[in-house]
Structure formats: C-alpha cells, structure tokens
Amino acid sequence: MTMSPTSTVEKSVVSAVVDTLEKLYGEPLKQLDSLIKATGLPVYRDPKSGALLWVDVREMRLRFTLSVNKLEKFVEGLQRGRLMYTQCKMCGAKYFPPQVDCPRCKTSDVEWRETSTEGELITWTVINVKPASFSHHSDYVVGIVKMPDGFNVTAWIDADPKALKPGMKVRLVVDRRLGENYITYWFKPA
C-alpha cells in the first residue's frame, strides 16, 4: 500500500465510487428490467428459499452535504498541508476532531492550532472486507494515534501491518490520497 501523491492522471474518488456502484448494481438493474418486460411485475422467486420477492423499483441515492462552515480553518489547514485542532481559550480543553463550541464552558471562543507531526500508535486494524465506497483500495490499515498534544487521531497508517507495534512512533502526512486525489491525512512509520 502506498499513498504518496503522484501525477495529475490520478482517478478521483468520485469516479472510483461511481464505477464500483455501476459494477455492483448495473447488472441486477438490467435483470430487473427484463423481468418486468417478461412478466409484467418486478416479482421473482428467490432460488434459495423459494420465497416470492418484490424488487423495489424506486431507487433512492444517498449523498449527504455536511456543513464544515465552522471548520473553515481546518479545511484551510489541509490545503496548506497542516492538521488543525481547537483549544478553548477559557478552560484550555483541546479538541480533535476540532469543535468550535466548548460544552464545559458553554463558550465558543477557541484558538486554532496546528497538531504535532509525530505520535505513538495505540492500536490498529486492517480493513479486509471494505465498504463498497472504499473497494477501489487494496486492504488498508486504520489506526488510532496518541499525539503529544493530548488527544488521539484516527487515520490510515501507510505501512506493512506486520511491522506495526503498539507504542511505535509514526509521522503525520497531509496530502492528496493516491487513488482518490483529495487531500486528507495519514501516518507513516517515523
């Protein structure tokens, strides 16, 4: 697994996911079409159980639009190759993922700060069975890293999983992810 950025011929995350969904659902949709043509109904008998099934003809697509309006500094940070967190000016509480409201103080006055670039690996897993929207990747490692700043960060670990050990030092990278071409962050062995 390598995640270093490469040239501009990179496939985007959007087209990668669209391709996957077409592969997964394109063929069954064609079959559904011929079923309706042949029988007049979107109904078939499940070969395994013998049960009669109605296939929903009203497909719904889900794609959410999330507000990151208050996290503009975080977004800007990624564009400048930095990972940003927030700190409450009143009580000093540090937040990662960053949040602009401090529930302890009931205030919304935070300072945006850059995280350290090195941390310690606490735990990790290898995602072997991937969500469809990630299936264009080979198996990837997700870990939780303890930062000296006083919080943990969840992210991919760009390393051979066999070489990983609890407590090992890892270095933060903020860059375009290979195969998706959008900016995110990950760790690699320091």
Added chain:
Amino acid sequence: MRKVAVVGVGTSRFGNRADVSLPELAWEAVKEALDDARLGPEDVQGFVVGNVGGWSSEALPAVVVGEYCGLVPKSGIRVEAACATGSAAVRTAYHMIASGEADIVTAIGVEKMYESPTPTVVEFIGRAGNYLWEFENFGLTFPGYYALYATAYMHRYGATEEDLCKVAVKNHYYGSLNPKAQFQRAITVEECLNSRYVAWPLKLYDSSPITDGASAVILASEEAAKKLTDTPVWIKAIGYANGTANLSKRPDFIGLEAAQVAAKMAYKKAGIDPENPAKYLDVADVHDCFTIAEIMAYEDLGFAKRGEGYKLIREGQTYIGGLIPVNVDGGLKAKGHPIGATGVSMIAELTKQLRQQVERGRQAPVKSGMALAHNIGGTGHYAFVTILSLTA
C-alpha cells in the same frame, strides 16, 4: 417507581427471512408473546418498536407494526440505540409502567436487514460512529471498530486468535441446540481459525451475521402481572450509559467504559456485589457481535478480572456447569443479530431460562433466580445492563 414484570415473550426464527415482510415478522413475535401472556392486542396500552432500519424499506416501522398487529389507536413510538435498540425499547416500556402511566406495554424489536444487498448493509453499519471523522475519510467497518479493541487487548494481555475462536465455538454449539438460531451447526476451532479475515485480527467466524428477526416482550405492573401469571419475571434493574462517538476519544481499548458504568448502575439497583456478580446470576446473555466483545464483556461485567476474560473461555467457564453460563441461546454470533431485535430477544430468552422453559441441553440450572442481559450499541456507544429476577 412501580415494580415491572415480564409476563409474555415471543421470538421469531432468526435468519434470512425472505418469506415474510417486516410487519409479518414482527407479528410472529408479538403473537407468541400475546399467547404467552394470554392477552389480546386490545389489552396492550402502549407499544415501543426497536428498529434501526436504513437498509429496509419502511421509514416509519412503529406505525406499520402498530397497524399490522392491531395495536392502533394505542400510542406507539420507535426508538434507536444502534445494536442496543432492543434494550432501549424495553427500557422505555419499563419506564412507562414504572411511572404509573400504563399497566401493560409491549416492547417489540424487529429488523429486516436482507431487504438490502450486503454491500449496502456494510456501508450503513460502517457509519455507526462519527460519520465525517471515521467513515467518510477512513472507511472503518463495524468489525474494524471492534478490531481496534481486539488488537490492543491481545497485545496487552496475550490473548490469541484461538482464544477468540473458542467464544465462536461455544456460541455455535449452543446455537445448534436453539431451533430459532440462524446457525444450526456446531463449528471447530480450526474452522474458525481458517476463516478469512474481515478486519484483522477478526475473521468471518469471529463475527455475528446479517440477520432478519423479531422479538417481543409484554411488560406489566405488579398488580396486572399477579392477575396474569404465576411466574412473573421481574425487571429488577436496568443500568445504562453511553460512550463517545469517536473511538479516538476513548480512555483505552481494552474494555468498554459505557458497559462498566451500566453494570455498576444495574448491580447497585439490584443489590448485586460488583466484586462477585457471577455468584448472584444463573445465566447471562452478553453482546457478542464479535468474539472479542464477549471477552471484554466478561471483564466489564466483573465475571473476570481485567485482562483475564480470555482465560474464562480458555477454561470453559462460560459453558453450562462453569462459573456462569453465557449466551446459551447461541448469542449474536450464532443465534443471529437482527440489530433492533437483539436486545428484546435477550430479555425473551432469559425470561424463558428463569422459567426453565428452554430446549434440552441449553437450560442453565436455576438456583438464585437471577439473570443478566448485556446489550451494547455500536462499539460501546450505548450500553444497557438489565437484571431479571424471579423475586420482586
């Protein structure tokens, strides 16, 4: 607060239930529970439906179930607490009676996961955390979240993949004795060890399956219960707590804090010594969505000391005849895990255990007359510990 008893229980067969729709599936459980309590739908004063959905077509499952089961115009609502949704339904119904608002209420858990293709279900369950900071950018899956705990636990305490598989072997064994379980076949440690990784170090056989299923319990006030049955099973205590959405904010990865808090609360209410709860309990159903979750449950519930949970399964202490029988219905692992129904089915199963009505070979000896259900939503995002008792 008034006392509350379970007076009727019902559970559908779990598995791929292409043969029934969501309300038909719910009715299988509701009918059995009503028959068990010798009641009709008209006797029920309110209902709570546990359903997570997303993967199934009905957006308003409580309304659809209410109509089909003849419960309208009685008030019904849907509740959600991820994989602990069923316990949330039971808790809500419990409070409706304990508060004096109603005398007979049913909690119904129902889930139809096979209405969507597997990749859609994987996609939905992977979002059971914090969407933007865990799923959108890092593609965590449900086994992936628990695998983060498994890696940390195994490194810290020396538990092995074989130890985890022993949980699967036990639960498949008991599932093979439960006619309603999704998996009816016992497995060996070797079969489990040879299964493919889904989220290293967790394998396919460490994981609970995608399941359709329903379960219903009918709860009653003390006065109503005494008229309805000679063997009421009392809800002695319910403990509950939550964990952070982001796993990165957890204090450690060797146990679930929410489960520890919920257990402490339940033990205090029930008068159980938290240092030795196994002494008070005849049987327990714990949330084994993955084998590591059962091992952590032993410790979070105080059946074993921290870091020694895997030794319980190594020594066979959670089989019938051991320290405390755990998941003798097959657990989520083999009975199946219809998300919203699981918690209700634990209460249904334990009620039958205490009444000594379960199949041969998996009936726990009833001595103290108390049983425990441990139901976790997400990866320790929600926790419910419910104590049932033969004495009020």
